[in-house]
Amino acid sequence: MKGEKMIAGRPLARGWLRSNTTTIGPILAAVAIIAVFQVINPDFLSYNGLITLVYAMSYFLIAACGLTFVIMTGSFDFSVVSVLKLAALLSVLYVDRLGLWVVPLALLVSVGFGFINGLFVAKFKVPSFMATLGVSVVVEGIALYLSKGFLHVINNETFRALATTFIAGLPSIFYWAMGIWILSTFIALVTPFGRRIYAVGGNPISAGLSGINVAWYRIYVFMLSGLFAGLAGVLYMANWGGGSMELGADAAIPLFASVVAGGTALTGGVGGPHRTLLGVIIITWIQAGMFMLAVGRDIQVVTFGLIALVMSIATIDWRRITIIK
Amino acid sequence: MTTLARSRPITTAITQTLKTHPVILALIALFLLFSALYPERFLGPLNFSTILRQFVTLILFALGPSIVIVTGSLDLSYVGIYMLGSVLVWLLTPILGLVSIVVILHLEVATGFLIGVIQVKARIPSFILTLSLLVIYSGLTAYLAGGYPRSVKGYEFITATLIPNLPTAFLWSIPIIAAAVFIMKGTRIGTYLSAIGSNEEGARLAGINVDRYKILAFTLSGLFTGIGSIILFQHHGGSATVELNLNTMVWPLLAIVLGGTSLMGGSGGPQRTILGALTFTVVNRGLVLALLNPEAVQLLLGLLLIVSIVVSSRGLKGVTVT
Numbered sequence A: 001m002k003g004e005k006m007i008a009g010r011p012l013a014r015g016w017l018r019s020n021t022t023t024i025g026p027i028l029a030a031v032a033i034i035a036v037f038q039v040i041n042p043d044f045l046s047y048n049g050l051i052t053l054v055y056a057m058s059y060f061l062i063a064a065c066g067l068t069f070v071i072m073t074g075s076f077d078f079s080v081v082s083v084l085k086l087a088a089l090l091s092v093l094y095v096d097r098l099g100l101w102v103v104p105l106a107l108l109v110s111v112g113f114g115f116i117n118g119l120f121v122a123k124f125k126v127p128s129f130m131a132t133l134g135v136s137v138v139v140e141g142i143a144l145y146l147s148k149g150f151l152h153v154i155n156n157e158t159f160r161a162l163a164t165t166f167i168a169g170l171p172s173i174f175y176w177a178m179g180i181w182i183l184s185t186f187i188a189l190v191t192p193f194g195r196r197i198y199a200v201g202g203n204p205i206s207a208g209l210s211g212i213n214v215a216w217y218r219i220y221v222f223m224l225s226g227l228f229a230g231l232a233g234v235l236y237m238a239n240w241g242g243g244s245m246e247l248g249a250d251a252a253i254p255l256f257a258s259v260v261a262g263g264t265a266l267t268g269g270v271g272g273p274h275r276t277l278l279g280v281i282i283i284t285w286i287q288a289g290m291f292m293l294a295v296g297r298d299i300q301v302v303t304f305g306l307i308a309l310v311m312s313i314a315t316i317d318w319r320r321i322t323i324i325k
Numbered sequence B: 001m002t003t004l005a006r007s008r009p010i011t012t013a014i015t016q017t018l019k020t021h022p023v024i025l026a027l028i029a030l031f032l033l034f035s036a037l038y039p040e041r042f043l044g045p046l047n048f049s050t051i052l053r054q055f056v057t058l059i060l061f062a063l064g065p066s067i068v069i070v071t072g073s074l075d076l077s078y079v080g081i082y083m084l085g086s087v088l089v090w091l092l093t094p095i096l097g098l099v100s101i102v103v104i105l106h107l108e109v110a111t112g113f114l115i116g117v118i119q120v121k122a123r124i125p126s127f128i129l130t131l132s133l134l135v136i137y138s139g140l141t142a143y144l145a146g147g148y149p150r151s152v153k154g155y156e157f158i159t160a161t162l163i164p165n166l167p168t169a170f171l172w173s174i175p176i177i178a179a180a181v182f183i184m185k186g187t188r189i190g191t192y193l194s195a196i197g198s199n200e201e202g203a204r205l206a207g208i209n210v211d212r213y214k215i216l217a218f219t220l221s222g223l224f225t226g227i228g229s230i231i232l233f234q235h236h237g238g239s240a241t242v243e244l245n246l247n248t249m250v251w252p253l254l255a256i257v258l259g260g261t262s263l264m265g266g267s268g269g270p271q272r273t274i275l276g277a278l279t280f281t282v283v284n285r286g287l288v289l290a291l292l293n294p295e296a297v298q299l300l301l302g303l304l305l306i307v308s309i310v311v312s313s314r315g316l317k318g319v320t321v322t
Helices: A002-006 A012-019 A021-040 A047-072 A080-122 A128-147 A157-164 A172-189 A192-202 A204-209 A214-240 A249-262 A273-292 A297-315 B002-007 B009-020 B023-037 B045-070 B078-122 B126-145 B168-186 B188-198 B200-205 B210-235 B246-259 B270-289 B294-312
Strands: none
Touching: A021 A249, A021 A273, A047 A080, A047 A172, A047 A192, A047 A214, A047 A249, A047 A273, A080 A128, A080 A157, A080 A214, A080 A249, A080 B294, A128 B246, A128 B294, A157 A172, A157 A214, A172 A192, A172 A214, A172 A273, A192 A204, A192 A214, A204 A214, A249 A273, A249 A297, A249 B126, A273 A297, A297 B126, B009 B023, B023 B270, B045 B078, B045 B168, B045 B188, B045 B210, B045 B246, B045 B270, B078 B126, B078 B210, B078 B246, B168 B188, B168 B210, B168 B270, B188 B200, B188 B210, B200 B210, B246 B270, B246 B294, B270 B294
């Protein structure tokens, strides 16, 4: 918004283009990616192709929305993937005993870890990357302790129906993802809560001076991130009904890449969950396209690393005169 | 202070050291604890040799990054460079012969320099830059190796046993550690890097070419990781790994933080990392010898990581955290 005012004097079309490059860029990229893969494989945009994409991107979008809130405040949450994994594991381990009550349990645990993350960052002044890295090692440890490293499979039909019921030709996990996306966008753009998150990310000192409790807002965004990661984990389990929860240190990169590819800058205060939808589309569709072309997982990892790198450089707010460590 | 030092030099020196390196107390306490709990398992020569072997792995990975952390940045790329370097050795040995081990060194110095330049010019946070590079390199490694760990023969001379029960890699690491400590304590490079870590703007105003020294820090980190990787390559059995493990990435960081290098920069360095790596190895061995199951050991080490991170960032109120 700041940009639009500054360029108001220039010719309208050029000014509009300039002030919206971070919006237009991802849209063009998404269209280009779809076009390329459609040319290579005409089945890409068929009903079955789209359903596969919907499955791939739904849980991913939920987790990415949570991460977006954290990045909007200028912090980083490395633990999203680990929390997702733990929530998925909790639901598979306790669904037989607790039934659907396992969902609130998993979400509560996830929010708890989000709160711990936030506490370390906001109250103990630990750099967010290191704090969440530490928490994710503990979460991984708990997940390993609970699962004993085995593969677990879910048979509970009511639980699986959470994600696999088809409504109007689309699985319910898609509606969950869209619901979370709309909710996040609403929170970020309309509510005072969201505007304060932008303020904390834009300039924490002036946000504090204008009466926002910066520390608590940092804790809130980490709790939100934990909650969404947990929900993504539960729905992931409901959708796939099991799966090896083996995720390495590289699992956080596609998630992070999709947030920055949407146009949310690491410096905070810019972007938002509404943009993350585009980023998720770009990342998951590249992934799907590469699977289609039988490109190995190793090269996919390299691609996402490069996207993450290039997009973090491209979105960083150069006008800020801050010292970047 | 000076009179005290003259009258009772040794006691003062000891209290001073303990004040700046509180981890020594923890190390001694843990050592005594484990020796008392299971003397026959812990105090045997086999255990000492294992401790040294693990210590070498940890310290050779941690030396480079601890130089970067002094400037307040973070370098996570070490495992990735080690993996890519090893697989390049596997690829090149049939063509170039034994000389190809040097490729690790070139790769790592070049990567360190590249990271430094990107960090300084593009101004993106170093953790995400080095994390992305780590992931890119591990992907390339898996691609080049075809997805399988590859073993290379012919470099056994690097870790050939010289003294029984003493890992040769440990002997190698002594001059490397000494060189790192000398650079940080004996030359002005160390002073400048600490100055940049404690107050970058102040260092700039004092006339230090901050950008150049930051690039130098990353390049040095690459250099030390490079020399270390050559030894670790053979220390780990002369094979190129393709699996990126969260623990391999995190434990050297834990050693650095345990040693007392602040994540905010400005203090610490390789000399403290030695203590941190030793403490970590003793804790790890102690827990393993306690016959806990591996999952519980990982959980406890994770908790140790969190506690030490919190302690090392304590008392830094007013510093902007991102």
